Amino acid sequence: MLTRFPATFSSQAELERLQLAGVQWTVAHAWNNSPFYRERFEQAGVSPEDIRTLADLQKLPFTTADDLRAGYPFPLRAMPFEDLVRIHSSSGTTGKRKVLCYSQKDLDDWAAMFCRCYEMAGVTREDRVQICVGYGLWTAGIGFQTGCERFGALAVPVGPGNLEIQTTFMMDLQSTVICCTASMGLLLAEEVQRRGLRDKLKVRKVILGAERSSEAILSKIREALGAESVHDITGLTEVYGPGTGLSCAAPGSGGAIHYWADYYLLEILNPETLQPVAPGEVGEMVFTTLRKEGAPLIRYRSRDLTRLIPGDCPCGCSFPRHDRILGRSDDVVIFRGVNIYPGQVDEILDTVEGIGSEFQVVLDRGADGRDYMTIRVERGEDGNPADDALLARRISSAVKHSLMVSCEVTLLPYGELPRSEGKTKRMFDNRNY
Numbered sequence: 001m002l003t004r005f006p007a008t009f010s011s012q013a014e015l016e017r018l019q020l021a022g023v024q025w026t027v028a029h030a031w032n033n034s035p036f037y038r039e040r041f042e043q044a045g046v047s048p049e050d051i052r053t054l055a056d057l058q059k060l061p062f063t064t065a066d067d068l069r070a071g072y073p074f075p076l077r078a079m080p081f082e083d084l085v086r087i088h089s090s091s092g093t094t095g096k097r098k099v100l101c102y103s104q105k106d107l108d109d110w111a112a113m114f115c116r117c118y119e120m121a122g123v124t125r126e127d128r129v130q131i132c133v134g135y136g137l138w139t140a141g142i143g144f145q146t147g148c149e150r151f152g153a154l155a156v157p158v159g160p161g162n163l164e165i166q167t168t169f170m171m172d173l174q175s176t177v178i179c180c181t182a183s184m185g186l187l188l189a190e191e192v193q194r195r196g197l198r199d200k201l202k203v204r205k206v207i208l209g210a211e212r213s214s215e216a217i218l219s220k221i222r223e224a225l226g227a228e229s230v231h232d233i234t235g236l237t238e239v240y241g242p243g244t245g246l247s248c249a250a251p252g253s254g255g256a257i258h259y260w261a262d263y264y265l266l267e268i269l270n271p272e273t274l275q276p277v278a279p280g281e282v283g284e285m286v287f288t289t290l291r292k293e294g295a296p297l298i299r300y301r302s303r304d305l306t307r308l309i310p311g312d313c314p315c316g317c318s319f320p321r322h323d324r325i326l327g328r329s330d331d332v333v334i335f336r337g338v339n340i341y342p343g344q345v346d347e348i349l350d351t352v353e354g355i356g357s358e359f360q361v362v363l364d365r366g367a368d369g370r371d372y373m374t375i376r377v378e379r380g381e382d383g384n385p386a387d388d389a390l391l392a393r394r395i396s397s398a399v400k401h402s403l404m405v406s407c408e409v410t411l412l413p414y415g416e417l418p419r420s421e422g423k424t425k426r427m428f429d430n431r432n433y
Contacts, residue, residue: 001316005116008262009318016054019265022290024051027060030296033078036071037298057265057288062274063300068238069096076295077101084294089137090237097137100237101294107146109291113260114147114243120258120317121205121231121246123177125152130175132184133209134160139241140209144179147243153177160184163191174202178225182213183424186357189224190415198226209233209242211424213324215350216357218255232257232324238300239264239287247324250315258319264289266322267299268308271329279310284329285322303328305341333429335363336371338405342427345375348398354380354391358417358424365431373407375399381414 009015028048030037041047044061051057068075075098077084083103090098102110123129129148135141141159148155156175158166166188169175180188185208192198203225208218209232218230229249234257235242245259259266268283269276277283285304289297305328309321327341334340345361356378364372375395379388392409399407418424 002116002119005112005119007318015261018262019290020054022262023054023057023265023288024048026289026292026296026298027051029293030078030298034076034296036067036076037078037296054265057267057299060288060299062286063298065098065238065301065303068098068100072096073099074101075099076297078296079103079294087137088139088237088241098237103293106240106292106294109263110143110240110243111146111150113240113263114143115151116260117207117231117233117243117246118147118151118153120248121177121207122229122249123151123153123205127153127176127204128156128173129153129177129179130156130158130166130169130173132158132160132166132178132180132188139235139237143235143241143243144207163187167191167195167197170203171197171200176202177205177207178203178227179207179209182208182211182217182221183419185213185221185230186217187419189221190419193224198224201226203227206230207233207246209235214346214357216355220357234259234325236302236304238295238297238302239289240292245322248313248315248317248321250313252314253321254309256309256313256321256323258313258317258321261320263291264297266320268306268322271303271305277307279308282307282326305329305343333363333427335373336405338403340403340405344403345399345426348402349375349377349395351398352391352394354383354387355395355411356380356383356414358419359426360417361427363427363429363431371431373405374410375407376410376412376417378412378414378417383411383414385411 009018031041031048040061046059050059084101085104086102088100131141131144133140145155145157156173158169185206204227206221206227213232222230232247233242234245245257247255247257265288267286269286271284282305285302285306287297287300305326307323309323313321326343332339332341349359359377362374366372388411391411395409396407
């Protein structure tokens with residue numbers, strides 16, 4: 001339960017009333033202050049007076065990453081420049097960057113959401129929080145740091161990379177909380193294990209962001225660093241940044257992510273039909289902010305895929321939950337008529353004992369014109385090459401059972417696949433169309 005940074009609602013009905021008021025305010029704010037949104041609403045034949053219930057949300061047009069790039073450098077801006085205090089940019093690698101504007105209230109709200117994440121993770125004001133993510137235009141570093149300072153813990157803003165500095169500070173400053181990407185967490189875990197440093201550390205919590213993390217990676221990081229718990233944190237630049245939700249570590253929670261539904265409304269839609277999917281079914285995350293001033297989001301298609309988790313959480317927290325990010329709708333590959341995304345392979349490999357956490361999926365087109373899939377996966381740290389054939393059969397059988405496709409499996413020595421401080425690429429489509 002959150003006590004220092006609690007929910008602003010006490011029932012589902014009260015949450016829905018809060019969300020409706022937030023949507024109505026956001027639509028009116030965008031109508032009055034954003035030329036982009038005003039034009040879109042007029043094209044769709046909708047105005048603020050048309051939003052009377054939450055169901056009326058479906059009358060509103062979608063916003064996409066292409067809209068943000070086309071409106072560069074200040075897309076969605078809904079406040080005069082004298083009332084804006086900061087910009088952040090996405091880490092996208094194609095086309096124009098997505099630049100978002102923030103008012104001081106936006107930054108205060110973002111920090112408050114981040115404080116909820118720290119509190120849910122079990123961080124205290126006595127903790128020392130080592131922040132191992134990027135600073136600058138990216139939202140990660142300053143988001144973790146501002147939230148930490150607002151929360152009242154000691155921030156150690158090391159930034160990304162340099163394992164020597166990271167491990168030195170972890171030992172010398174006795175950092176108790178580590179914030180990083182899952183890939184960086186794996187690098188730290190392997191470095192600590194390689195140098196036999198675990199007994200010199202005081203790490204209690206690890207908070208991972210920016211990319212999907214498998215159970216195998218979570219387990220590896222937790223064990224190597226000696227942490228009590230490892231948490232996934234959610235967020236994207238368009239929706240403030242990281243800190244919009246956190247995975248629950250309570251027994252029976254399944255690691256589902258509580259998200260702060262009093263700051264944004266989350267729809268889970270079929271990415272093809274753009275209609276709501278049933279609770280528990282996978283769909284695309286579509287965001288509408290409820291309080292954001294500088295650059296409000298209205299039905300923003302994130303392309304991230306997840307599912308809503310129905311029912312109450314064993315931890316007693318009243319915030320709704322969604323599953324971890326399973327992949328992206330625009331990262332899906334079609335292999336022999338089947339849609340496949342990396343998160344599905346991740347989930348399958350989590351069920352196979354005796355292998356490591358790193359893998360690659362390689363798609364090729366053969367001389368016969370047919371498509372072939374090869375899954376390259378590392379053995380466990382103490383893996384025996386003599387077990388390769390058995391492990392390969394188990395993996396290929398699990399893939400066939402879950403995805404209804406055939407694949408080849410290659411076992412590699414532990415540590416063979418590349419590690420990264422940022423997001424690790426795991427899907428490689430080499431087919432020529």
